Amino acid sequence: MRVAIIGSGLSGLTSAALLAKEGHEVIVFEQH
Numbered sequence: 001m002r003v004a005i006i007g008s009g010l011s012g013l014t015s016a017a018l019l020a021k022e023g024h025e026v027i028v029f030e031q032h
Contacts, residue, residue, distance in 0.1 A: 001024050001025070002025045002027070003016075003019050003024050003025065003026050003027070004026075004027050004028075004029060005019075005026060005027070005028045005029070007028075007029070007030060008028050008030040012028060013028070016028050
């Protein structure tokens with residue numbers, strides 16, 4: 001499954017890491 005996460009704060013990065021570990025394709029978007 002492809003997953004997009006908006007925001008790279010603590011919860012966003014944790015979610016991305018856990019989802020990637022489960023085999024999902026993860027993209028994290030962050031505004032600078």
